[in-house]
Amino acid sequence: xxxxxxxxxxxKAMGLLSQRWTGLIIYQLLNGSQRFCTIESSIGISGRLLSxxxxxxxxxxxxxxxxxxxxxxxxEYSLTEKGRSLQPLMKEIEKxxxxxxEP
Amino acid sequence: xxxxxxxxxxxKAMGLLSQRWTGLIIYQLLNGSQRFCTIESSIGISGRLLSxxxxxxxxxxxxxxxxxxxxxxxxEYSLTEKGRSLQPLMKEIEKxxxxxxEP
DNA sequence: CTTTCTACTTACTTTATGTAAGTAATTATA
DNA sequence: TATAATTACTTACATAAAGTAAGTAGAAAG
Numbered sequence: 274x275x276x277x278x279x280x281x282x283x284x285k286a287m288g289l290l291s292q293r294w295t296g297l298i299i300y301q302l303l304n305g306s307q308r309f310c311t312i313e314s315s316i317g318i319s320g321r322l323l324s325x326x327x328x329x330x331x332x333x334x335x336x337x338x339x340x341x342x343x344x345x346x347x348x349e350y351s352l353t354e355k356g357r358s359l360q361p362l363m364k365e366i367e368k369x370x371x372x373x374x375e376p
Numbered sequence: 377x378x379x380x381x382x383x384x385x386x387x388k389a390m391g392l393l394s395q396r397w398t399g400l401i402i403y404q405l406l407n408g409s410q411r412f413c414t415i416e417s418s419i420g421i422s423g424r425l426l427s428x429x430x431x432x433x434x435x436x437x438x439x440x441x442x443x444x445x446x447x448x449x450x451x452e453y454s455l456t457e458k459g460r461s462l463q464p465l466m467k468e469i470e471k472x473x474x475x476x477x478e479p
Numbered sequence: 480c481t482t483t484c485t486a487c488t489t490a491c492t493t494t495a496t497g498t499a500a501g502t503a504a505t506t507a508t509a
Numbered sequence: 510t511a512t513a514a515t516t517a518c519t520t521a522c523a524t525a526a527a528g529t530a531a532g533t534a535g536a537a538a539g
Contacts, residue, residue, distance in 0.1 A: 277420035279400060286473035287399045293496070296390045297382060309517050317380035319497065324518060345505055348517065355476050362468040369465055370389035373458050396527070412486050422528065427487060448536055451486070 289333070294318050294326050299356060300363050302336065306351030330356075392436070397421050397429050402459060403466050405439065409454030433459070 277284060290296050297316040301307065307315075313323050327350055330336035335356040341347040352359075380387060393399050400419040404410065410418075416426050430453055433439035438459040444450040455462075 277400075278418045279403065280470075280473075281479040282473035282477045283403070283470055284400070285477050285479075286469050287403075290469070291394050291396050291399055293394050296394055297380075297387070300382065300386070300390075310515080313517095315381045319499095320518065321498085321520090322496070325496095345516075358476060359472060362465070362472055365465040365468045366389050366393070367383075367386055369462060370383075370385035373461060374385045374388050376384040376388075413484085416486095422530095423487065424489090424529085425527065428527095448485075 292326070292329075294322055295330065296363075296366070298323070298326055298330065299335065299352065299359055302350060302352045302356065303360055303363060306339070306349045308347065308349055312350065335359075395429070395432075397425060398433065399466075399469070401426070401429055401433065402438065402455065402462055405453060405455045405459065406463055406466060409442070409452045411450065411452055415453065438462075 294316065297318070298312060301312055301315055309320075309323065309327075312318070313320060318326075327336060327338065331338055333355075334353055336350055337353055339349050339351070341349065397419065400421070401415060404415055404418055412423075412426065412430075415421070416423060421429075430439060430441065434441055436458075437456055439453055440456055442452050442454070444452065
């Protein structure tokens with residue numbers, strides 16, 4: 274692998290999006306904060322990877338994990354401002370897919 | 377893996393974008409048609425994967441491969457209309473990355 | 480006649496993803 | 510009371526995808 278010539282920020286963004294499940298998790302969270310098992314069943318990811326991805330997205334400042342100390346505890350994941358700012362991008366993907374892909 | 381509840385077209389589009397290198401190849405080809413080795417060195421992908429990705433993108437109708445029977449032969453890859461229609465999406469990624477990521 | 484270039488392919492290693500089961504705390508059901 | 514279910518994970522292992530390096534074939538250049 275040779276060094277690339279493309280803008281490093283763009284490459285980084287692509288690196289994020291090109292990780293499996295990352296885009297779908299963000300897309301799903303654009304509907305509002307959600308619990309682990311809700312995300313899991315809505316996009317069909319396994320717990321193992323969802324856990325891994327959410328940690329990574331938290332580290333990137335895209336997702337926040339909130340613990341509500343009720344009984345039983347409730348844990349919710351939601352988008353930060355940085356995460357929500359991905360909405361126009363997601364809309365573009367939606368638009369393109371409606372125009373150019375079959376279901 | 378459970379069945380997902382997300383729009384299948386959106387999922388398909390995400391599946392495309394979330395394959396490593398695919399986005400960068402398309403981004404690169406938005407600058408105009410290019411030869412194998414040019415794409416290879418501009419994004420830093422290996423020949424093995426570039427070959428694989430270009431075949432897939434051709435199958436998806438996003439890229440066309442053209443052979444110019446000169447001596448020596450010249451082979452160029454370019455975007456179809458479907459491929460070029462990804463430009464607004466790419467611009468959004470660019471925009472987001474400029475605002476929210478560090479290089 | 481050996482090296483270089485282009486557009487690949489093949490063989491092999493490493494990393495990522497998928498699958499299944501397990502855990503701990505709590506709650507619901509028979 | 511015992512058993513099953515729920516939530517938010519983790520662990521262990523199998524398979525698939527990606528990375529690395531070398532090879533190939535045809536042509537041209539030194």
